[in-house]
Amino acid sequence: MQVYGRRSSINVQKVLWCLAELGFEEGREFSRIDAGLEYGVIDTPQYRALNPNGLVPTLVDGECVLWESNTIVRYLAAKYDAQTLLPSDPAARADVERWMDWQLGTLWATLRVAFLGLTRVPEAQRDYDAIKRSYRDATRLLGIADAALEKHHYLAQDRFTAADIGVGLAAHRWVQLAERFPEKLEAPPPLPSLNRWLQAIKARPAFSVAVTP
Numbered sequence: 001m002q003v004y005g006r007r008s009s010i011n012v013q014k015v016l017w018c019l020a021e022l023g024f025e026e027g028r029e030f031s032r033i034d035a036g037l038e039y040g041v042i043d044t045p046q047y048r049a050l051n052p053n054g055l056v057p058t059l060v061d062g063e064c065v066l067w068e069s070n071t072i073v074r075y076l077a078a079k080y081d082a083q084t085l086l087p088s089d090p091a092a093r094a095d096v097e098r099w100m101d102w103q104l105g106t107l108w109a110t111l112r113v114a115f116l117g118l119t120r121v122p123e124a125q126r127d128y129d130a131i132k133r134s135y136r137d138a139t140r141l142l143g144i145a146d147a148a149l150e151k152h153h154y155l156a157q158d159r160f161t162a163a164d165i166g167v168g169l170a171a172h173r174w175v176q177l178a179e180r181f182p183e184k185l186e187a188p189p190p191l192p193s194l195n196r197w198l199q200a201i202k203a204r205p206a207f208s209v210a211v212t213p
Contacts, residue, residue, distance in 0.1 A: 005056030
């Protein structure tokens, strides 16, 4: 098994976290090939044959080649897990998958503007109005997760599932931005249930495997 992608990518981290939860160890059960940004690779013909989008991650598992991070997580959980990360019951599975889709299509699509603006764009070129609006909107969205977490220990099924991986990584970046750029962003309101949950999932060994300090 091979995973293409740099460790700093949130989408690659989803796959690495999932693999760690499933007991796969990098360098033993699978290999990871640095790709993207300073590592290049993604524009080569060989890589585009695997992933025509030229993005990361890409998973190669035998004859199976997949791109799109949530699809890869779904595949790994369905193939290698005993219904823990992704339940087989249709209603329970949909409960998990809606949070996965919400993270990708709503939460990260919103927070991404602030994240990239503060971590990739040079100071002189930053659009602080867009950055602040992005962060404020992401905070509002995370209030939805906070309300759900008032009723459950985790986002879905009251146990750790694939739902917690993507949203957890986005929430982790949301916290990091406030810590790194306090003079640039409005201080977020307290979200006690979200913060409790975030500390709990970050304490899982698989989180530290996937996310470098």
